[in-house]
Amino acid sequence: MENPYLPYLGRLADIQPLASDIRLFRFEFDDQAVAQDFTYQPGQFAFVSAFGVGEAPFGITSVSGIDDTVDFAIAKVGTVTRALHEMGVGDKVGIRGPMGNWFPLDDIKGRNVVFLGGGIGGAPLRPVISSILHDRSSYGDMTILWAARNPGLLVFTEEYDSWRQAPRTHLHLTVDEGDENWNGHVGLITRLLQQVGPSPDNTSVVICGPPIMIHFAVIELQKMGFASEQIIMTLEAKMKCGIGKCGRCNIGEKYVCLHGPVFSHSEIKGFLESFV
Numbered sequence: 001m002e003n004p005y006l007p008y009l010g011r012l013a014d015i016q017p018l019a020s021d022i023r024l025f026r027f028e029f030d031d032q033a034v035a036q037d038f039t040y041q042p043g044q045f046a047f048v049s050a051f052g053v054g055e056a057p058f059g060i061t062s063v064s065g066i067d068d069t070v071d072f073a074i075a076k077v078g079t080v081t082r083a084l085h086e087m088g089v090g091d092k093v094g095i096r097g098p099m100g101n102w103f104p105l106d107d108i109k110g111r112n113v114v115f116l117g118g119g120i121g122g123a124p125l126r127p128v129i130s131s132i133l134h135d136r137s138s139y140g141d142m143t144i145l146w147a148a149r150n151p152g153l154l155v156f157t158e159e160y161d162s163w164r165q166a167p168r169t170h171l172h173l174t175v176d177e178g179d180e181n182w183n184g185h186v187g188l189i190t191r192l193l194q195q196v197g198p199s200p201d202n203t204s205v206v207i208c209g210p211p212i213m214i215h216f217a218v219i220e221l222q223k224m225g226f227a228s229e230q231i232i233m234t235l236e237a238k239m240k241c242g243i244g245k246c247g248r249c250n251i252g253e254k255y256v257c258l259h260g261p262v263f264s265h266s267e268i269k270g271f272l273e274s275f276v
């Protein structure tokens with residue numbers, strides 16, 4: 001891509017409900033040549049424009065070269081997201097990107113991987129999980145800990161069976177509060193983490209979720225013997241403008257939107273607390 005600040009035109013090819021007030025938006029480029037050139041990595045984000053309303057940055061949840069569309073899981077929480085939620089299949093939107101750094105999938109080859117995903121914050125982990133599933137033999141055991149406030153807020157539920165059936169892959173779900181149909185684990189993801197008790201040996205941890213969840217998960221992981229270098233996270237939940245202007249995402253001397261959104265804990269140690 002020559003200029004990441006140029007918006008591309010396209011249409012919403014599909015919209016699927018993911019959870020209460022969270023939808024999966026599938027974007028298709030108008031220009032096939034642009035679609036071919038638009039390659040991206042797990043963890044990167046892009047701006048989506050609702051014309052006449054504004055644009056906002058969202059983590060990309062599809063996998064470049066595997067999925068046909070560029071997908072975003074978007075919760076209805078603000079002006080732009082409300083406008084997107086009112087749109088239908090075929091409606092025109094703009095997209096610019098991809099932006100940001102990405103999860104170091106090559107660096108963690110041969111290692112076990114533990115995922116901690118919380119709420120819609122788990123959405124950016126979906127392309128990392130999918131990428132590993134497509135190259136399953138290059139990685140060790142995969143343990144996915146997936147959380148939400150309640151069962152209605154669990155995202156990507158239709159993928160859980162394929163995750164469970166993949167070799168050396170284990171899925172553990174938890175909710176803060178169950179309902180009459182829920183017979184799984186209830187409690188914070190940190191409690192689930194204690195119960196599952198992954199070994200730090202030859203293991204990397206990949207986290208995405210609300211900053212408070214990340215903060216307490218890191219504390220728990222350190223108690224379990226994980227070193228900062230073994231803990232990788234995306235802090236995209238803190239982004240707003242996405243271009244270094246609003247000051248909402250600074251962490252120490254770094255800005256999530258300019259230097260991230262993916263960091264190892266060793267890069268931001270001492271600053272995560274101020275982020276919560």
Ligand code: FES
Nearest residue numbers: 240242246247257
């Ligand atoms: S999101 Fe506004 S400065 Fe980073």
